[in-house]
Structures are given as structure tokens and as C-alpha cells.
Amino acid sequence: MRYRIKMGAIVIAFLSLAGCCRVFPCLPWCPRQPVIISDRDNAARIEIKKNREMAKSIVSEIKQKFKGKETKEAYIKAQTLYRKAMSENNAWVSALTLSIENNEKVEGTESFEKQSKAAAETAGSFLAYGESLIGQPSIQATGFPSKGITFISDLITALVANGIIIWKENIAQQVAERTARAKNIREELNWSMWTEIK
Numbered sequence: 001m002r003y004r005i006k007m008g009a010i011v012i013a014f015l016s017l018a019g020c021c022r023v024f025p026c027l028p029w030c031p032r033q034p035v036i037i038s039d040r041d042n043a044a045r046i047e048i049k050k051n052r053e054m055a056k057s058i059v060s061e062i063k064q065k066f067k068g069k070e071t072k073e074a075y076i077k078a079q080t081l082y083r084k085a086m087s088e089n090n091a092w093v094s095a096l097t098l099s100i101e102n103n104e105k106v107e108g109t110e111s112f113e114k115q116s117k118a119a120a121e122t123a124g125s126f127l128a129y130g131e132s133l134i135g136q137p138s139i140q141a142t143g144f145p146s147k148g149i150t151f152i153s154d155l156i157t158a159l160v161a162n163g164i165i166i167w168k169e170n171i172a173q174q175v176a177e178r179t180a181r182a183k184n185i186r187e188e189l190n191w192s193m194w195t196e197i198k
Helices: 002-017 039-065 073-101 110-134 151-171 175-189
Strands: none
Touching (some): 039 110, 039 151, 039 175, 073 175, 110 151, 151 175
8 A cells, every 4th residue: 555655656746747737737736837928919918908007107197296185076086987997907807817717708708898898988988087187198199090980999899809819819728727827817917906006
């Protein structure tokens, strides 16, 4: 009996050192393989992160402009709009990453498109209001193709299309790998709390 236990321990140790993660679910002591992100996946993430980073920049400028005047109606409205945008965009990230973890389809699903629309609308509302407060030119005129299409519908299209790219690039992985990738995506794309932004 001791021989079998000893041989089992040796086999498990050998497999963990040989990269068993590709064959069996990860064991706690297995060396983790780095998550490799494809060029398409990376480009889609960057496109999504642009709006979040723009929002963080606007929050910083609003905080500086209203320093000592945090009770002003305009400041409170900006804070409320940001919180709604953060909530909807983080819910969108959760919908995307949970579908990757659970091997569920997002392409063409009404719930994913509905969440994409909610995230884009709230982000667009905050960005437009925030830029009006800090005196920046309209976001519709800076860097977004507006071929007769509104800024919000551009955001919705970008969220849906880029979300599907990210989903397709990550869904084919094994369960443990999908979970690790989904966690990485969640950490990378989630919006920060208003209070965390300096």
C-alpha cells in the first residue's frame, strides 16, 4: 500500500513539473502557465479600455476643478453619472467574463447586447457631461468616426464587437485556463470607484 501511495505521489509530482495543466485540471502546486493574449484580443481590450481611461481622466479633472466645492450640484451629478457608468460597465465585464468561464455563448444573445447598450449609454452620458463641466471639446468630435451615427451607438457597436472578439479568443481554452483568463480580463477592464481615482 505504501508503495502505491509513494508511486502516486511521484507520478503527480512528475506531471505537475511536466506541464500537466494542459491535460488535467490544475493542481494547487502546478506551475501556472502565463496567459497569452492574441493580437486581436489585445486590440479589443485596448479599444474598451479607452473609454474607461477617458472617464478616469475626466473624474480627476472634475475633482481638481471642484476641490472644496464637492457639495455643488454639478459635482454631485457628475459623481452620480460616473457611478451609473461604472456599475453598468462592470456588469458588462462580468457578463462577458462569466460567459467565458461557463462556456456560454454571447454572440447574438439579447442579454449581452442589452448590457452592452446600458454600459455604452451610461458611459456616453458621463463622458459628455464631464467634458462639458471641464470645458473640453465634444467627444463626438475627437477620435470617434461619426458617419451620421451618434456617439452612443458607436460605443454600443464597439462594446458588442470587441466583447465578441474577446469571447471568441478565450472560449476555446480548458476550464482552468478559461477561469484564469476571465479573472485577468475582469481585473483589466473593470472601472475604478470614484473615490479611488486621484
